[in-house]
Amino acid sequence: MKTTDITKPTLFGLWSFQFVTMMRRGVFYSFMYIYLFSLLGNVTSTAALGTLTMLMSTIGQNMLWGRISDRHKMRAQLIVIGEITAGLTYIIVFFLHKHYIDTGMNFVAGIALITGLSILEFFWSMSDVGWAALVTDITTPKTRGSFIGTINFIMSIGRMTGTILAGSLYLDGLGFKQGTIFYIVSIMLLIGAITMWLVAKNIKPPPQTEKQFQQTKNEPIKDATPETRPSDENERTFLWFLVALTIVVLGIASTGQIFPLFLKLNEGLHATDIEVSLILSAWTLGGMSASILAGKLADKAGRTSVILAGLFMAAATPLFYGVVPNVASMATAYGINGIAFMTLQTAGFALAGDIIPEHKRGRLLSRYNAVMALTWGPAGLLIGGPLADIQTGILGASTRTAYINTFTVSSMLVISGTALFVGRARKTK
Numbered sequence: 001m002k003t004t005d006i007t008k009p010t011l012f013g014l015w016s017f018q019f020v021t022m023m024r025r026g027v028f029y030s031f032m033y034i035y036l037f038s039l040l041g042n043v044t045s046t047a048a049l050g051t052l053t054m055l056m057s058t059i060g061q062n063m064l065w066g067r068i069s070d071r072h073k074m075r076a077q078l079i080v081i082g083e084i085t086a087g088l089t090y091i092i093v094f095f096l097h098k099h100y101i102d103t104g105m106n107f108v109a110g111i112a113l114i115t116g117l118s119i120l121e122f123f124w125s126m127s128d129v130g131w132a133a134l135v136t137d138i139t140t141p142k143t144r145g146s147f148i149g150t151i152n153f154i155m156s157i158g159r160m161t162g163t164i165l166a167g168s169l170y171l172d173g174l175g176f177k178q179g180t181i182f183y184i185v186s187i188m189l190l191i192g193a194i195t196m197w198l199v200a201k202n203i204k205p206p207p208q209t210e211k212q213f214q215q216t217k218n219e220p221i222k223d224a225t226p227e228t229r230p231s232d233e234n235e236r237t238f239l240w241f242l243v244a245l246t247i248v249v250l251g252i253a254s255t256g257q258i259f260p261l262f263l264k265l266n267e268g269l270h271a272t273d274i275e276v277s278l279i280l281s282a283w284t285l286g287g288m289s290a291s292i293l294a295g296k297l298a299d300k301a302g303r304t305s306v307i308l309a310g311l312f313m314a315a316a317t318p319l320f321y322g323v324v325p326n327v328a329s330m331a332t333a334y335g336i337n338g339i340a341f342m343t344l345q346t347a348g349f350a351l352a353g354d355i356i357p358e359h360k361r362g363r364l365l366s367r368y369n370a371v372m373a374l375t376w377g378p379a380g381l382l383i384g385g386p387l388a389d390i391q392t393g394i395l396g397a398s399t400r401t402a403y404i405n406t407f408t409v410s411s412m413l414v415i416s417g418t419a420l421f422v423g424r425a426r427k428t429k
Helices: 008-029 032-040 043-072 074-101 104-136 144-169 171-177 180-200 210-216 232-253 258-264 273-300 305-321 327-355 358-376 378-393 399-425
Strands: none
Touching: 008 032, 008 144, 008 180, 032 043, 032 104, 032 171, 032 258, 043 074, 043 104, 043 358, 043 378, 074 180, 104 144, 104 327, 104 358, 144 171, 144 180, 144 327, 171 180, 171 327, 232 305, 232 327, 232 358, 232 378, 232 399, 258 378, 258 399, 273 305, 273 327, 305 327, 305 358, 305 399, 327 358, 327 399, 378 399
């Protein structure tokens, strides 16, 4: 794999940063929704965590951090500041929620977690902008897919490691109540900040020409030619791609919060904490196995073909969740879903990087990040949670039946997004 002027120490630093980042996410979020559900008592309220954190991240990236990144060419610097801010804020959020736990106000403790993590995300989102723009800066269209595939492979190893570790740290909620998980992720964030600070010393910001500076400030380009102007057609294609991707991600993510709850149902698999970790790890393992291959295929066979393969798997797998008989078969089905998502993420980011004008990378990649952040919870709050709660609370359906019906709706949404992608967004120059 060749990229543009990336030294081996820099490459190792980037890999290390993403490994630690995803391990931290695996440790913290694998059981967070189960823990929140134990405090709040219903799926819809639980899904508010991902919804509000995604909203604050989107506001931060699109209104502030993306513009700062484009104007000042800040990439690695934003990552360092974001990681340090998040590490300190995690500790504050822990003590705030623990105060309410100690006074017996569990519901308020859950709300405190959601509120604190949402405020944290506004500032932390500068790290997401910095990373996306940095990766696009240092790669070329010929190597971007392979580079992203390798990064996603390493991220998957980190996530799987964190998920397995979470299974032994959760301890029926004690890992969060006593602060063990909070302290561990804060240390990981500090490690990530130090790593990226070292990387930043070896990465020079991309040069900004006068024409790019004029475009950044929304001024007309002097003596512009068709060759030097950004492609309006490609930007329109990118916007259609985002619309299609939004529908697909809503479909995939609508089951994200109820799936771990489905695994624990007495009338279902009745999985133990360790078995839940293994099933969730299968998703990561599947994505890990697909990342490098998807990246290479995206470079050689084209982005569209790879994206369509991912969409097909994403639409099919939710239909199997309700019929698999044991933990092993559930892990297999969920692993294939992981292959689908990581294929879409790898080829989709490569496509976005290809067609976004250089002078708008911070801002437009912020929109792409916002769409991918729908996996955090809005789909659960808007689709998955209400569907499950309405069926059980109003229609009288069993919890198992309600969850299986939600899986079917997930598949239908992915099919709808696929149709839009094929019809409006797949042709790119």
